[in-house]
Each structure stands twice: as C-alpha cells, then as structure tokens.
Amino acid sequence: MRKLLLHVCCAPCLIVPFSEFSKEFDITLFFYNPNIHPIKEYKERLKTLREYSKTLNVPLIIGEYNYKSYFFNVSYPYRFKERCIFCYQIRMNETGRMATKVGFQFFSTTLLYSPYQEHDKLVRIAEFVAKEYNLTFIYKDFRNRYREGVERSKELSMYRQKYCGCIFSEFERYGGKLVR
Known part of the structure; x- marks a missing residue:
C-alpha cells in the first residue's frame, strides 16, 4: 500500500x-x-492526538516545537497581515521535508477538513511544496463532512479547542479583532 x-x-x-485516506494509504501522522x-x-492537543493515534494503531511523528522561530517570523509587520499564509507555508514545507526524510512520496494535511481555513491558499502552498520536494x-x-467530525469527536470525548492555535486567533475569538 502507498505511504x-x-x-x-x-x-x-x-x-x-x-x-x-486510510482506504488508499498506509498513514503516518x-x-x-x-x-x-x-x-x-x-x-493538550498533542496529548489528545497521542491517545487517538494509539486507538488507530498508526505511527505518529512529532516535529520540533519551534515556537521562537514562528513568533520571530510572523511578527514582522509586512508578514503579520498574511500570517495564516505564512503559517501554512512553514507547516507544509516541514511536512514536505519530513516526507522526503522518511521516504514517503505522498503527503496531505488535516487542515483541508476545516471550513475555517483559507482552503484555496492552503492547497496552492501544498502543491508548490510538492513540486519543491518532488512529492505528490x-x-x-x-469541509462538507465537518459536522460529522465534530459529532464524532464529542462521542469520543476528545479535547476540542476553540481556535486555530495561534495566539492571534485566540485574541480574535475572545478579545476583539486584529487588523489583517
């Protein structure tokens, strides 16, 4: 089976x-x-994922938590307005790099599931990364199955976060609006 x-x-x-994906691929997270x-x-997110990956009996690779570099790079004023794009770039680039390192030809992302992501921009970035690393x-x-996943995660009593993860998104959700 393809990896x-x-x-x-x-x-x-x-x-x-x-x-x-598990219908067509042997998956590593x-x-x-x-x-x-x-x-x-x-x-908390990592703990929940570790637990769920064990129930799925699927390998999990944990990348470096390089938060200092993330903040340094996203804090530039010219980059801040496009911080989501930058965030997609660094995560997809690292996924492409890791796929190459572990010998996989194919990669994808769960970000495609959320209706709250900038879907078209994410896809363009991932396709660019695929070309850069000679991957697919x-x-x-x-997105049309978003509610289904939400309901299933509740049935499984999973920790469910209320924002994408970045502190700017949390602020927008709970504290006000940031200028983009």
Whole structure:
C-alpha cells in the first residue's frame, strides 16, 4: 500500500481525513504546529492526538516545537497581515521535508477538513511544496463532512479547542479583532 505522511493540526480534525485516506494509504501522522500557543494548549492537543493515534494503531511523528522561530517570523509587520499564509507555508514545507526524510512520496494535511481555513491558499502552498520536494500532494476537500467530525469527536470525548492555535486567533475569538 502507498505511504502517506499526514500533517495533523489536532485529533478532532483527524477523524474524517483518516477515515478516507486510510482506504488508499498506509498513514503516518505528523504533528508539526509551532503556531499553537500557549504551551498548555500545545501539550493538550498533542496529548489528545497521542491517545487517538494509539486507538488507530498508526505511527505518529512529532516535529520540533519551534515556537521562537514562528513568533520571530510572523511578527514582522509586512508578514503579520498574511500570517495564516505564512503559517501554512512553514507547516507544509516541514511536512514536505519530513516526507522526503522518511521516504514517503505522498503527503496531505488535516487542515483541508476545516471550513475555517483559507482552503484555496492552503492547497496552492501544498502543491508548490510538492513540486519543491518532488512529492505528490493528495488533495481532498473534507469541509462538507465537518459536522460529522465534530459529532464524532464529542462521542469520543476528545479535547476540542476553540481556535486555530495561534495566539492571534485566540485574541480574535475572545478579545476583539486584529487588523489583517
């Protein structure tokens, strides 16, 4: 069976993509999300993913939590307005690098599941990364199954976060609006 490195943002977002991708691929999960803050949030998401990956009996690679580099790079004023794009770039680039390192030809991401992501921009970035690393990006639009995944994650009593992970997103959700 073909091997797929699947970038995972969190366990709840893995449910639907895993159910589909596992029909065609032998999957290894890759958790690389230096955007997730604070550290307590990062640890909670990782803990939930570790538990869920064990129930799925699927390997999990944990990337470096390079939060200092993330903040340094996203804090530039010219980059701040496009911080989501930058965030996709660093996560997809690291996924491509890791896929090459572990000898996989295919990669994808659970970010395709969320209706709250900038889907078209994410896909363009992932396709660019695929060309750079001579890989194949596997695209599937899971947004129409978002509610299904939410309900299943609740049935499984998974930790469910209320923002994408970056501190700026949390502020926008709970404290006000930032200028983009």
